[in-house]
Amino acid sequence: MPSVSRAALAIAGKDIAIEWRTKTAIISGLVFAILVLAILYFSRDPTAVSDLDIAPGTLWVTFTFAAMLGLNRAFLLERERRAMDGLLLTPAPRSAIFWGKFLGNLVFVGTIEAVSLPLFVLFYNVPVWNRLPQLILVIAMATIAFVAVGTLLSAMVVRTRHAELMLPLLLLPFLVPPLVGGVQLTASLLNNRPLSEVWGWLKLIGAFDIAFVTVAALLFEVILDE
Amino acid sequence: MLSLVLLAGIYVRALVFTPIEATQGAAQKIFYLHVPAAICTELAFGICGLVSIAYLWLKDRRMDMFASSSAEVGVAFGTIILTTGPIWGKPIWGTWWSWDARLTSTLFLFLLFVGYMVLRGVVTDPDLRARFSAVIGIMGLVLIPFIHLTVYLFRTLHPMPIVLKPSAPSLPAVMLVTLLLSFGVFVLLYVGFVMQRYALAILRDVRDEEAANAA
Numbered sequence: 001m002p003s004v005s006r007a008a009l010a011i012a013g014k015d016i017a018i019e020w021r022t023k024t025a026i027i028s029g030l031v032f033a034i035l036v037l038a039i040l041y042f043s044r045d046p047t048a049v050s051d052l053d054i055a056p057g058t059l060w061v062t063f064t065f066a067a068m069l070g071l072n073r074a075f076l077l078e079r080e081r082r083a084m085d086g087l088l089l090t091p092a093p094r095s096a097i098f099w100g101k102f103l104g105n106l107v108f109v110g111t112i113e114a115v116s117l118p119l120f121v122l123f124y125n126v127p128v129w130n131r132l133p134q135l136i137l138v139i140a141m142a143t144i145a146f147v148a149v150g151t152l153l154s155a156m157v158v159r160t161r162h163a164e165l166m167l168p169l170l171l172l173p174f175l176v177p178p179l180v181g182g183v184q185l186t187a188s189l190l191n192n193r194p195l196s197e198v199w200g201w202l203k204l205i206g207a208f209d210i211a212f213v214t215v216a217a218l219l220f221e222v223i224l225d226e
Numbered sequence: 227m228l229s230l231v232l233l234a235g236i237y238v239r240a241l242v243f244t245p246i247e248a249t250q251g252a253a254q255k256i257f258y259l260h261v262p263a264a265i266c267t268e269l270a271f272g273i274c275g276l277v278s279i280a281y282l283w284l285k286d287r288r289m290d291m292f293a294s295s296s297a298e299v300g301v302a303f304g305t306i307i308l309t310t311g312p313i314w315g316k317p318i319w320g321t322w323w324s325w326d327a328r329l330t331s332t333l334f335l336f337l338l339f340v341g342y343m344v345l346r347g348v349v350t351d352p353d354l355r356a357r358f359s360a361v362i363g364i365m366g367l368v369l370i371p372f373i374h375l376t377v378y379l380f381r382t383l384h385p386m387p388i389v390l391k392p393s394a395p396s397l398p399a400v401m402l403v404t405l406l407l408s409f410g411v412f413v414l415l416y417v418g419f420v421m422q423r424y425a426l427a428i429l430r431d432v433r434d435e436e437a438a439n440a441a
Binding site: 149152156157159160161162166169170172173174176177180181184200201204207208211212215219222223 | 341357372
């Protein structure tokens with residue numbers, strides 16, 4: 001097992017190092033997230049709908065789109081010059097590739113979220129400070145769900161024609177439970193309602209995390225199989 | 227074929243021999259089409275998922291063909307739900323569509339399996355296609371319970387289950403019989419369609435192999 005975690009860390013480290021040097025994907029991801037936040041602000045009648053009403057949805061739509069952008073990138077990286085074959089030839093166990101990519105994606109998506117959350121607070125003027133830890137917990141849980149499903153699916157679609165088109169098509173239906181849950185929980189947190197009221201959603205996302213991280217890890221080897 | 231005749235029979239029973247529901251009037255008749263189609267769609271997607279697991283286990287190409295046939299029939303039934311639903315919804319709820327959790331989740335499940343069919347179209351290698359679609363089939367299977375959970379958590383306009391619930395069914399016996407008959411017919415229809423579709427897939431496979439041998 002230690003060899004799996006070590007290899008996974010190495011793969012995640014490699015992806016993060018590539019990203020750190022080029023910064024193309026992370027910067028475009030961030031700019032994209034800011035654009036979505038800004039555009040969605042104008043997607044309502046400001047005299048009828050308050051900022052606070054539209055805020056939770058905006059936040060999660062932004063996260064979803066930004067995550068999708070990042071997830072597409074993870075395996076496109078390996079497709080260039082057939083780097084995936086090289087990765088498969090290393091003695092690293094197959095599962096390490098999944099965990100490595102999973103971690104790398106978590107860092108990538110997490111970074112985008114960490115930068116867009118303060119901007120979200122700024123743009124929408126939401127009273128977030130007293131509930132910040134809970135909000136971060138919700139975001140972290142939903143992000144794990146996004147990334148687990150996304151890592152598996154992006155490994156798959158990268159080997160099809162129209163990879164960039166296929167990922168949203170296949171991924172979005174899976175994001176419905178964490179997305180709806182995230183929006184409900186965020187709305188409740190921002191309105192300072194008790195967490196007990198939306199406890200079910202938290203459990204739902206937690207169960208989703210457990211189920212889909214397991215399923216994705218198990219099915220990943222099926223996809224790689226040559 | 228038999229199932230098509232029975233389908234006609236069910237319409238007669240639903241339209242003529244089952245009493246008209248007190249508050250909803252004649253519009254409630256669509257229930258006998260909508261609900262069995264809905265159950266069969268879930269059945270079709272569920273079977274697709276289970277057969278996908280079997281495929282990954284046994285690596286038998288026929289399993290893959292069976293799973294894809296089931297998914298395709300599921301998409302067809304899904305189209306029935308998503309068209310009869312609004313027709314029923316308009317007179318009863320006063321709206322064609324409501325963003326209620328169950329409508330939304332059915333739509334997403336339907337779209338997921340449309341995605342499954344699209345995925346089968348963009349992967350050329352048959353072995354890869356079989357494995358990829360099996361993965362989606364299995365993940366769809368895991369997704370179904372989560373989608374159902376969202377139903378209970380989201381505020382909902384859609385009626386709660388009235389037959390498959392812990393207490394006794396709250397449907398009058400005559401209506402229940404019609405519903406069950408209709409359900410039986412839909413299952414037959416499902417089996418019939420899948421058999422057709424599966425036979426077609428086998429034939430296509432044989433043809434592809436012959437073409438490969440000839441080349």
